[in-house]
Structure formats: structure tokens, C-alpha cells
Amino acid sequence: MSATSTSGTPLLETRDLVIRFGGVTAADNVSMQIEAWRNLAIIGPNGAGKTTFLNICTGWLKPQQGKVFLEGEDISALPPRKIVRRGVARAFQIPQLFTEHTALENLLISAAAREGLRNPLQSLHRIRQRDEMMHLLDLVNCADVADRVVVELSEGQRKLIDIAVALALKPRLLLMDEPTSGVASSQKHEVMEILVGALAEAGVTSVFVEHDMGIVSRYADEVAVWNAGNVQLRGTPEEILEHPDVIRDVIGEEVA
């Protein structure tokens, strides 16, 4: 099955991406297409180039060769902020939040950035997007900590708020780097249930890097296996997680 965006072109496409750090090739002629309305999981050993791929797609790193297209538009040379404005949001392995602001304020700032609010005499707390942001906080199960300063929150809560801040931008595509890392094992599935539910409600396509194969098998529509800076395999979770190369290289002997 292959869903595409309304124009028929892939939502995001990379062609022959190459990036090297010294002697290490983190992206080695990466060409892949990301279709709309899917949750794509990226798995692979540490150092395979998964995060580098996300950094290139969002403009944080510039490829030495190759191009990135968003619905056919070349975004390879754009800085992150211009890519964000075109509908690509990012959540991080280490949550990137405004630590001296409350959870709600983080979302309100995101909404204000999205709407371009510039009235110097209007309080951030009184912008008309406040209810929408409270709903979003509720969606990620963090409404009860809305008025808590971010530094006081648990890692799991910060992860969810980081994602909510990205969702507040109303993106078409959300790229997430290990959304459940740092979250207690017992809470990982709870976090993902909330997250996938929020993504579905917002109608957002997602790409997430993940190491937990239980999470991948349950929540991904499609899986891409990364190795040595390129896509080694791609398919459904069932196809990928039973593949002998994946069992050997990624899942490891323990699971095998």
C-alpha cells in the first residue's frame, strides 16, 4: 500500500543524500520517499545515521550532495525555520523546551509563532488560541501540569510536551527522535498510545526513530532499517522484524 499526498508526489523525498563527518559517512546516497498519512519508524544500530537523516530533512545539517524535496519543492538549502513554516515540525530526543516557562506557555508561544502574533499589548495568556492549546495539552495527557514550569516535570511529560509544542504548529509532517527514550519502560506504551492518538486526531504524518521493537511493531505502519548511513530494508513491521538481517544486526541475539 502506498498513500501519497493529494498532488500525487511524496510528502517528503530525498535523492542521493551524502554527508560525511571526517572519515565517517553518516548519509551515503540516501534516497527515500515518505508518503503522507503514515507512521514511519526508522530503526538501526547506534551511529547508523538515523538522527543525521532527520537533521538533514529539517535543515539543521546541509547535505554535501543530494537534495530534499517537500511535496516537490527543493528545501535542501533552507534553514530549519523556513522548513518549519512549510509544515515540517520536529520533536527531539532531548526535549527542546523553554525551561523557564510553564507547559501551557510553551504551547502558547508555539501558537503565537504559528500565527505571527505581534501585538505588544496583548497578553500571551489571552491569545484566542489558548483553548486550542489546552485541548492539545489534554490530548497528550498533560492538562494537569499546564501551569507547572517545565523543569519540574518528568522526562515522560517533557517528551509529550515537546511533541505537543511541535503539533501546536499544525504541521503536515512530524519528525521525532526516539519519542520514548528516557521514559520509564512501564510508561512507554502509554506515551505512544497518547502520541499516536494525538497524531491521528491532528492528521499528521510522522517519522520516528525508535529502538524499542515492541513500540515499532505496534505503532508503525512502515519500518525503514538504517545501516551504515543508508536504508538497508523497508517494509511493514511484520516483514521487517522477522527479517534475519534485522534480527542479527538490529534486534540482536538476545531477542533472536
Next chain:
Amino acid sequence: MRDTTRHPTSDSAKPGAMPSIRAILTLLGILLLAAVPFIAPSMQLLINLALAKGLAVLGVTVLLRAGQVSFGHALFFGISAYVGAFLMASLPGADLILVLVAGVGGAVVSGLLVGLFVVRYRGIFFGMLNLAFSMIFWSILEKFYHVTGGADGIRLARPSVLGMAMERAGFEAVIFYLSIVLMVVLGWFTLRWFASPVGQIFQTIKTNETRLEYLGLSPRRVLLSGYVLSAALCGVGGSLMALTQGVVTPEYVWWVRSAEMVFIAVLGGAGSVRGAFIGALIYEVVRIYASAFAGDIWQLLLGSFLLVIILFAPGGIMGIADTLIGHRKKSGQRAATAEEAK
């Protein structure tokens, strides 16, 4: 130096009973200031100078909210003052409002030009580049004495007020009350700006520029908006100082003046709007009386006081005042400046 800007100051406190007390105290303070010409006329000039300086400190305070310290903001203080002096020299009898608008306009334009360059840097580089720009301008003022009057400066003739020529006493009263009005209006505006989306976004420069970029915003442009505001506020202070003193000299942009602004901002409570003015008032009073009674050791006294503030009361005078009136920040209950500005 400890990061005294890290803790929310009284300006960003949770509303409730204590902010009401603070509001009442603020109102009483303003009324007391307004009564100075009647109850302590000998203090009028001193207070006027402190208010002018307080407005400039407010400009430095704006940048502190973004975690940036400028050691060169006297540049905009001086540019505004010199623009006013040149204007009065070329247009004798020009109106006070025109002098103020032209001065602040000069500060805004120069703030924009300097800002375009310095917002590329952070921390010590940001601070020192500001210092470099102010020292370049200081050198120009000193060396081009045919135009600038050199170290002697330029006399700023008394402007008319709404078309009327005024005697010295009347003009001093106008400037004094204008300073109070500008303190209230610009202090209120700055609080509202801090609480607004654009002000809140500006303050995130201190905590996470990566996220800012990933919200679709340019951190440089965000910092520039606050930088221009801070330059404008310094410009208002510079114009008022020049109008009060009637003469402008290169000392207006001397690095010590810039350091003094940072000193007062930390003394009052880094990031605090009220603290900028309270700090300036206390600083000026201590400076004048300590220099009269303690000779050359007044700097030692002020320096020691600042050391104590940094070590034991990082919230500055406003932090101490909050403690005295029983207001403390409660964990999990911090509210935005927005709440105060409601």
C-alpha cells in the same frame, strides 16, 4: 558572576494579594516622586537625573530578560542626547517634543544598525561588541571636536514647550513631570511587552534558541526586536538627561556609563522593570551623598553593596523587597509576566 537573571523577579510573580500590595506601593512611590518639588525641592534635580538614568537602565533590563548583557548601551543614551543637542543648535527654539522624538529616533536607527551586527553573537561577545561600538562613537565625539565640541561637549539650549518659551524653573518642572510620566508609561508598556507573545518569545532567547528556530522563527530577528526597544529606552533616558543637564559630553557614551547601567540593573533586580527605577534612585542618592560624605570611597561602598547583592540576594533590591512583604515564588506556581500585566 552568578547568573542573577535566571530567577523570575517580582515583575513575573503570581498575581494575588501580594501583587496588590506591590501595586499600592508602586502608586505611593509615584505620588511621592510627584511631590518631591514641594516637599524636597533640593532633591528635584537629583531625582530627575535618576529617572533619566532609570529609563536607560530599563533598556538594559530588556536585554537581561533575554540573558544578554550589553556593556555599551550608553551608545544609544549618548546618540539620543547628541541628536537633541545638534537639533537645538541648528533649530533654535525647537520644541521639546521634537527634541525627544528626534533623539529617540536617532537611538532607534542606530540601535537597528548596530543590532543587525551584534545579534549574531551571544554572551561575552555580545557584551564586548556593544562596548566596542560605544567606544568607537566616544572616540569620534572626542576627536572631531570642531563638530562635537570634543571633551567639552555641546550646550543644549532650552527648547520651547508646546511653542512656549519657558524660564528655567518652569522648564525644570516640565522635564521633571515629563520624566515621571515617561517612567510610568514606558514602564507599563515594557511590562505589557514582556507579557505579550512577542515579548515572551524574546525571553526564550535565554533558554532555547534551537526550539525557537524549530518554531519557524529567526533567533537573530527576535533578539533584534528587543535590542531596538532597548536602544529606544536608552534614547529616551539620554534625551531626558541632556534636557535636564543642558549640556552633552562624550562622558554620555563613556564605557563607565554603560557599566553603571548594568550595575544598576543588577542592583535593582535583574530583569525587573520596577527595579530599574528603584535601583537608579538608590544609586543616585547613594552616589551623591556618599561622594559628599565619604570622599573617594563611595565607589568602594557601592561595589561592596553590589557584591553582597550578587552573593546573597540575586533578585536585587526588588527580590529583597518581595521577601520583606512576604512574597516568595512558590514551586509550581510561577506565572508569566502576563498575569501581572492583566
